[in-house]
Amino acid sequence: MDTAPTPAGRICVSVAHPSLEAALATARAVEAAADVIEIRLDSLETPAVRPFVEGIAKPLLFTNRPAWEGGGYAGDEAARVDLLIEAVAAGAAYVDLELRAEEAQRRRLLDAVKDSGCQCIVSWHDFKVTASAQGLAKIFQEMYRSGAQIGKIVTTARGFRDVLRVLNLQEEAAEMDFPLIAFCMGAAGVVSRVATCALGGYMTYAAPDTATATAPGQLPVGALRRIFTEFGRHD
Secondary structure, X not given: OOOOOEOOEEEEXXXXXXXXXXXXXXXXXHOOOOOEEEEEHHHOOOOOOHHHHHHOXXXXXXXXXXXXXXXXXXXXXXXXXXXXXXXXXXXXXXXEEEOOOOHHXXXXXXXXXXXXXXXXXXXXXXXXXXXXXXXXXXHHHHHHOOXXXXXXXXXXXXXXXXXXHHHOHHHHHHHOOOOEEEEEEOHHHXXXXXXXXXXXXXXXXXXXXXXXXXXXXXXXXXXHHHHHHHHHHOO
């Protein structure tokens, strides 16, 4: 299977298991289909970075999502970011930090990323609704000014208008030359997980399989790869 990033964008497969062994096995199983593999440190009973860096060849994204943004981490903020800094030092391709994280912790991570070869994704998630066009524009502008290399805005769509507002952010991102990940969760948002990449989105996210999605509406990587391959045939 050809897994070079397609013109439609990168596919990132999210791996979230409490067991280190299971997470490693899943990451290895999806490696052929993924462009990037996200390791959800907040899902691991004993978070670890080095085994993934040493055992997986594909670019790795490390995320340590706090409970206040839908994740599983409920501890100290400095300790949470320490794990991301460890990932930077170990050779991660990407780390993810929430836009709503403390400014001091964001500074720490951005300082670590500097000259490392790793890129910081600053992210914002809404598991209930999609903001107005003005609200989304405000979030995007804060991301652009945050110092991170890539932005990520993910909302929950209740209908097609929500989807269109989020996808429209790619136009502003292109004008400002700021790589942006932007799509919607939920049943109404499934189409956006494909369309975002066709519209210039930096990356979309997939599940290893139908039983292990990390967000509502997340497609299995095999299905998403087949869709991208079909698009490629008609370019």
